[in-house]
Amino acid sequence: MRRRLAVLIGLFATLAVGLTACGGQGGGGGAGGPGPIQGDTLTIYSSLPLQGAQRANSDAVNNGAKLALEEAGNKAGKFNIKFTELDDATAAAGKWDPGPVNQNARRAVQDKTTIGYLGEFNSGASAISIPTLNKAGILQVSPANTDIGLTVANPADPGTPAKYYPADKRHYARVVPKDDIQGPALAQAMGEDGCKSIAILNDKEVYGKGVAIQVEKAAKANGLQVTGNEGIDIKAPNYRSLAEPIDADCFFFGGIVDSNSTQVYKDVAAASPDIRLYGADGVCQTEGTADPESGGLPENLAPRFKCTAPFVPAEEQPEEAGRKFFADYERKYDEDNPEPYAIYGYEAMKLILDSIEGAGPKGNDRQAVIDQAFKTKDRPSVLGEYSIDKNGDTTLTTEALFGIENGELAFEKNIEQK
Numbered sequence: 001m002r003r004r005l006a007v008l009i010g011l012f013a014t015l016a017v018g019l020t021a022c023g024g025q026g027g028g029g030g031a032g033g034p035g036p037i038q039g040d041t042l043t044i045y046s047s048l049p050l051q052g053a054q055r056a057n058s059d060a061v062n063n064g065a066k067l068a069l070e071e072a073g074n075k076a077g078k079f080n081i082k083f084t085e086l087d088d089a090t091a092a093a094g095k096w097d098p099g100p101v102n103q104n105a106r107r108a109v110q111d112k113t114t115i116g117y118l119g120e121f122n123s124g125a126s127a128i129s130i131p132t133l134n135k136a137g138i139l140q141v142s143p144a145n146t147d148i149g150l151t152v153a154n155p156a157d158p159g160t161p162a163k164y165y166p167a168d169k170r171h172y173a174r175v176v177p178k179d180d181i182q183g184p185a186l187a188q189a190m191g192e193d194g195c196k197s198i199a200i201l202n203d204k205e206v207y208g209k210g211v212a213i214q215v216e217k218a219a220k221a222n223g224l225q226v227t228g229n230e231g232i233d234i235k236a237p238n239y240r241s242l243a244e245p246i247d248a249d250c251f252f253f254g255g256i257v258d259s260n261s262t263q264v265y266k267d268v269a270a271a272s273p274d275i276r277l278y279g280a281d282g283v284c285q286t287e288g289t290a291d292p293e294s295g296g297l298p299e300n301l302a303p304r305f306k307c308t309a310p311f312v313p314a315e316e317q318p319e320e321a322g323r324k325f326f327a328d329y330e331r332k333y334d335e336d337n338p339e340p341y342a343i344y345g346y347e348a349m350k351l352i353l354d355s356i357e358g359a360g361p362k363g364n365d366r367q368a369v370i371d372q373a374f375k376t377k378d379r380p381s382v383l384g385e386y387s388i389d390k391n392g393d394t395t396l397t398t399e400a401l402f403g404i405e406n407g408e409l410a411f412e413k414n415i416e417q418k
Contacts, residue, residue: 037113037364041080044069044352045111046345047104047119047129049089049096053257053288053295057341058121061143063333064345065118067325068353070332076356077363082113083349088125095258096125105129109136115369116141116352118345122256123147123207126172130164134171137366139373141351142174143344146182146281146310147210150174151391156213157206161391171370173392175347175383176310177399177417182280183214185308185399185415186252187222193276193306195250197225201242201264203255204231211280212254234259243271252278257288262295269301277301281309284402284409285339291407302404308415311340312400316411318384325382337408347383351376 046065048058062085074081086104090097101120108114109132117133117140120126126145133140149160150172164172190198198219202212209231216226227248232239234255243264251268255261261283269277279289284307287294297305312318314326314337325346329338355372362368376388387395397417402409 035365036362037115037366039113040078041082041113042076042115042356042364043082043084043111043113044116044118044349045084045086045104045108045114047086047088047101047108047117047125048121050085050087051089051091052093052095053285054089054095054121056287057144057285057339060339060342061118061121061345061348063338064325064329064342064347065349067329067332068346068349072353076353077360079356079363081353081356086119088120095256096120096122098125098128101125101128102132105132108133108138114138115356115364115366118143118348118352120145122205123150123210124205126150127164127206130172131166134165134167134169137167137171137370139352139355139366139370140172141348141373142172142176143348144176144281144341145174145207146176146179147207148178148180148214149206149210151178151393154210156210170374170390170392173351173373173376173388173394175344175351175386175394175396177396178393179211179214179280181397181417182211182308182310182399184218184221184417185401186215186278186280187218187224188415189306189308189401190219190250190252190276190278191222191224193250195224195276197227197248198250198252199227199246199248199268200229200252200254201232201239201268202229202253203234203259203261205255205259207282208255208259210254211282212252215252215254215280232260232264236260239264239267240271243267246272246275248272248275250276250278253283254280256282257285262288262297265297265301265305269304275304277305279305279307281307283307284309286408290404290409293407296407297404299407305404306412307402307409308399309340309402310396310399311343312398312414313340313409313411314338316400319382321380321382322384343382347381350381351379
């Protein structure tokens, strides 16, 4: 009897050691991860397209992030912060590419000092990096993602959002409104412009297809007729065969600049000389859309084009903190008219830094930092006051409407959604 009892005690001890070695759900590494990060230096990575037409936006995001870090003295709480910029694009693709996205996420995971990840810029890229970072329990904050399926169920994309979170807990947040805010804003703008019918093409990517669906849904809810929503081959030399059958007074393209958007707009405009042209934040930029010299729309099409984006340019900032940010940015980088996404890079970094500081002595504990980010409530910021909800979404609901003047985006008004 004594021998049997000794054997049982030994088995229980072995099991206890094994469970301890496997790790628990808490601690710095998320599910099954390591404990707190050792040392007094923590690393934050950014992963953005530093090649292609979106490079200007990405550079602005990184510059905004560096400004926030500099203002904080390169520290968060008692910890020193190292910022490393990674490129998720390739020259061959001319835009973000799955290979670098995977490599960047794995690099962050393999670095034992990683506490935060600023990215991605594109929703399709985040669909790749989110699961990797989720398993490692690393706070991820996007300055630009708008696809709804990254955080809530998207009926058009089965399995969302659960398929992105294998650890069955959230680690991802964003500081821009998602496309169920942008879609209705665009539909409202179209209706106010007198649109009665809308034709839609999209680039088949996570973001492009997603925002096209949201615009279609909102347009129908507003009584507008949607004549079609079709995907394109972004490598096609032209889109005349898709443009010629279009019978609508307005047109929307769901996609990014690097998805051959200018050619799409040119072909649709040529086939329908009176049609109005619309886009969302993926094409709402100077380089590649507003500026003809950088491959954007020709001058004769500029009066027919409008787009929405979550940002407000420097001169239209309603918040004193926002105006101060752009003034500081211009002094730091000697840019009179910085890309508006700079402010989102700044706020994304600020949110990460404040989450580290808010965790106090556990600022080197990955899960503690994630928990702090998800506790964000009525946060005063350069973007205005906002909270982060349980899904990781911002409560901001303002979209800005832009036209084109003299080869640059021209702010028209804000469109508030509830």
